[in-house]
Amino acid sequence: MNFIDNPKKLRGFEKNIKVEKVSRRSILKGLGITGGFVLAAPVMSRQAFAYETGAGKMPHGVVVDPRVFVAVAPDGTVTILAHRAEMGTGVRTSLPLIVAEEMEADWSRVKVEQAHGDEVKFGNQDTDGSRSTRHYLMPMRQIGASARTMLEQAAAKRWGVPATEVKAVNHEVVHSATSRKLGFGELAADAAKESVPSIEGLKLKDPKDFRYLGKGQIGIVDLHDITTGKARYGADVRLPGMKYAVIARPPVTGGKLVKFDPDAALKVPGVEKVMQVRGWPWPSKFQPLGGVAVIARNTGAAIKGRDALKLTWDDGANGKYDSVAYRKELEEASRKPGLVVRQEGDAEAALKGADKVVVGEYYLPHLAHVSMEPPVAVADVKGDKAEIWAPVQSPGGTREDVAKTLGIPEGNVTVNVTLLGGGFGRKSKCDFALEAALLSKELGVPVKVQWTREDDVRHDFLHTVSVERIEAGLDKSGKVIAWRHRSVAPTIASTFAAGAKNEAPFELGMGLVDMPFEIANISCENPEAAAFTRIGWFRSVSNIPRAFAVQSMVGEIAHATGRDQKETLLALIGSPRIVKPAVKDMWNYGEPLDSYPIDTARLRKVVELVAEKGEWGRQVPKGHGLGIAVHRSFVSYIATIVEVAVDDKGKLTVPRVDTAIDCGTYVNPERIASQIEGAAIMGLSLAKYGEITFKDGKVQQKNFDDFQVLRMDESPVVTNVYIVPPGPDMPPSGVGEPGVPPFAPALMNAIFAATGKRIRSLPLGKQLEA
C-alpha cells in the first residue's frame, strides 16, 4: 500500500514519549504568576495508566507533571493549565476540571490558563481525532491526585499526625479527629517541599465521591466572556503597530502567479503596500499557496485593495479538475476490483451464488469546513524570533512549521493559542499562521492575515470526495451471506506526498475495514483515486461517507427483505462479540484493541437504547418517516433515529432527532449533549446542502449563499441525547466527532420510509422536489 515517504511528516505517527523537567521559575513565568508555589511531583511513565491508550504514541507523548500543569498561589488560587485548544468542545474546561476534581480544589477558586505551543513541556497538543478526554482523563486525574497527596502530606507534618488521618476536602486539608483545617494556599509552600508519592501508591478518588466529573453542572470557563464579547479569538488579537493583510491566492491548487499590477490597489485609501507572498509547490503539507498580499491600516481597506488587484495566474497541472468528470471516474473505479484491504471467506463466489444481490453506489462530494471564524493569524517576527497568535488545533505542529518555514530554531518560536471560532479539522493545518509569519518577517512589524469567507471556501483542505459501492448478497431466507464494499476517494496522504492514490490505514479504518457485521464472506477494496486539490481532515473524516453507505445499505436490505430497519440492523450486527477483522495494520483510532475493542454488545446497546427512548416504531403522521443508523467511530458507539416530514412539494423538515452515545467514562455530560446536538446540525447541513465542486480546477462556490449550511428555521425541532452509563473502569472514548456519521444515513432511511425515494447521492438538494 502506498502511503507517504516519511511517516514523520504526518503527525500522529511518531512513536515517542518525552518528558522534560521544567524549572520552577519557568513555570511561574509561564503561568504569569508572580508569587506562590508550584507543587512538585514525579513524571509518570505509561505504566501508571490504569488502561492503555494511544496517548503515548502521539508526537511528544504525555507529560504527567503537576509542576507543569498546576500552581497554587498563597491566596489559595489554583491555576490549572489547559494544553489543548478550545474550539467548542469544552475541553478547556473539562481537562482542568478533572485535575480540580482529583485535587479536591474548589472550582470557583480555580483559574484556567491556556498553554502555549510546546509539546516537549506539555505533551502532545494536537486537538483533533476526538482524543483529548480519551487520552487525558487518566493523566489529569494523576496530576490532580499527586497534588492532593502532597498537600495532605504537608498538613499531616504541620500537625504531627499520620498522613492517613488527614484528608483534602474542598480546597482545604482537614484533620477530623481534632477538627483542624488548613487551606490549600497556606499549605502550598510546604507541599512543594514534600516528597512525591510513588506512582503505585497514588490513590485516585472513588468515582462515587466525584463532585464535578460526570455531573454536567459546570459551565464552560469562557461562558461569561463569550456572552459579553470579551472572549478573544484569533481575529481579536491587536498589537501596537500591527498591519492588516489579505492575500489573493492562486485560484487553482498548485497554480502560480504570472504577473500582477498593484496600481489600482495602492490607490485605495488605507492601503499601504502590495507584495508577493511565497508559495510552495503542491503538495507540500500545510505550506502556504503563495499569491499577492495587500497590506493596509485595517482589514476593510485590505479587502477593497485586493478587489482592485489585476492578477494573472498559471493554473498548472490541476487546472483541468472537473467534479462532473471526476465523479464518473470514481464511479467507474468502484465497479472494478481494487486493492483488497480486508478479506474473509470468498465474497466473489458468495455473491455469485446469492439468491439476491442488493447494490448501492453512494456518492459524497467534497465538503468545506466553514468554521464561523475564517482562518486568521497574527505574527510578530523580529530577527530570528517569532511570536504567533492564532486559533490553531495543533500549536505544537504550528511551532514546528513556523520554525521550518522561517529557518529559525523551534525554541525561538512562541505560539499563543487563542480561542478557536470553530475548527472541525480546518485549523489543524497552520498555513494561515505561516502566511502571517512570512509577511511579518518581510515587513518587520506585526501582521494579521485575515482570510475572507471566499478565501476559506476556495482554499480549504477539503473533505475528500468519494464513491462507496456496496454489494450485499442474500440467501433465500434473506440472510446476508456476502458483503463487498469498494471505497474510492482521494486520500489525505496526497496532501503530504505527491501521487498517493490509495487511502491510508487511518482512512480505511474509519468505517470500511472495521465494519462490524456478522457476515461469512467479506471483501473490502480500495481502488485508486488521484487527488487534484488539497484533501484534509474534516470532523469525522472518512466515517461520513462510510456510515452513509453502510447504514443506507442496511435500509436497502430491510426494504429488499420486507423487514424492519432496526431488526435488520441488529441481525447484521449479530451476536454480542469482539470483532477481529482480518486486516493488516488495522487502524483503531490510534488505540490498542485491548482497551478499545470493536464490541458488538456495545453497538447493539446503543441501537436498543435509542430505539427505546426514541420510540422506534411509533406511529407517525402521513408524509413522515423514521430512519435509524448506528456507527462506531473514534472508539465510541452512536445510534441515531431521525424523523422527517416531507410535504407534497418535497419540502423536508425534521421534527425530531434521538441519539444514544456510549463514549465510555465521561467527564461532562452537558457538553456531550451539546456536541451531539451540534452533530445533528452538521449532519443535516452536509446531507441537505454540503457540496464543493470544481470546474477548470477552480472551486465554484464562494460563501454561505452557494455553500449553504443549516439555519435555525430548518433545524430539527427537537434533538434528544441519551448517554449510556459507563461500566466500571470503562476507558473514555471520543465525543467531538462520532455524532456526525450516523446522521445522514438515518435521515436518508427516514426519507425512504416517508417517500419511498432512496437517496444515494449527497447532498439531497432538490432531489425530493422532482
Next chain:
Amino acid sequence: MIKVKINGQEQSWDGDPDLPLLWFLRDEAGLTGTKFGCGQALCGACTVIVDKEAVRACITSINDVAGREVTTIEGLHPNGDHPVQKAWRQVNVPQCGFCQAGQIMQAAALLMDNPKPSHDQIREAMSGNICRCGCYQRIENAVHLASTGV
C-alpha cells in the same frame, strides 16, 4: 469627518467613508466583540444594533451610520447582564462562541420589537444568524427564556 455614537461614546472617522462599520469597530475602534463571518450579510456574526434595529455591520458603511447610535455586544449591558445574556448563560448556549455576539444582538433586537415571540417567530427571526457548531436548539430555548424572564 464622520461622527457616530458607539455604545454611548462619540467617535469620529476621517478615512474612507465607504469603510464597512464592521472594520471600523474591530480594527479602528478596537471593539472586537463584533465578529467577521462572511462579509456579505449572510451569516449574522457581525450583527449590531443601530438605533433600535439589528443590522449587519459588514455591509453597512461607516457613512450609513453617521449621526446614529450604534450598540455592540460590549455596550449591550454594563455588566453583561442583559436578559438575553443571562439566558444564554443559563442555557449554556455556546460551543465555540464565535457567532454568539451576533446571535445575542439579534435576539436582543427581536425582543425589543416583539417581547413575547412564538416558537416560529424566534426561528424565523434568528435564521439569518448561522451557528456552524449547531447551537440552534439552545439559542431558541435561551431566547424563549429571555422573553419570559430570566
